[in-house]
Amino acid sequence: MSDLPVERLGSKQPPYNHTDVDYFGPLYVPVRRSTEKRWGFLFTCLTTRAVHLEIIPSLDTSPRVMxxxxxxxxxxxxxxIWSDIGTNFVGAEKELVACIKSLNGMALTIFTHQGVT
Structure with missing residues (x-):
């Protein structure tokens, strides 16, 4: 078994300082007389293992960023923010990095990609 990442071992840090993100779904939600698909956006604190859920209407880049x-x-x-190297996060990463660069001119890495074994 490999060593845990440094972010996982942090103590005396606020919750969600180091976060893991993933999707689940689709969930079928009744809307009027039909059903629509929704996806769960799962944020997990790497230190405390607390969970935060967001429901998004599609897997496009804009709902992800929102x-x-x-x-x-x-x-x-x-x-x-850690995630797997799924293609659904690549567009969101590019959009967030471009937004941050335009706001303060700094190059920041939002997602740290980790391969799934």
Whole structure:
């Protein structure tokens, strides 16, 4: 078994300072006389293992970015956000990095990709 990442071992840090993110679903939700698909956006604190859920209407980039913005508005800005290397996170990463660069001119890495074994 490999060593745990440093972010997982942090103590005396606020919750969600180091966060893992993933999707689940689809969930079928009744809307009027039909059903629509929704997906769960799962944020997990790497230190305390606390869970935050956001429901998003699609897997497009815009709802993903809005889900991350809602998470940050509620829980604060994390130092790192870990995810798998799924293609559904690549567009959101590019959009968030471009937005942050335009705001303050700094190059920040939002997602740290980790391969799934």
């Amino acid at each position: 889900g991350i913005e809602r998470f940050i508005a509620r829980r604060g800005t994390p130092s790192t």
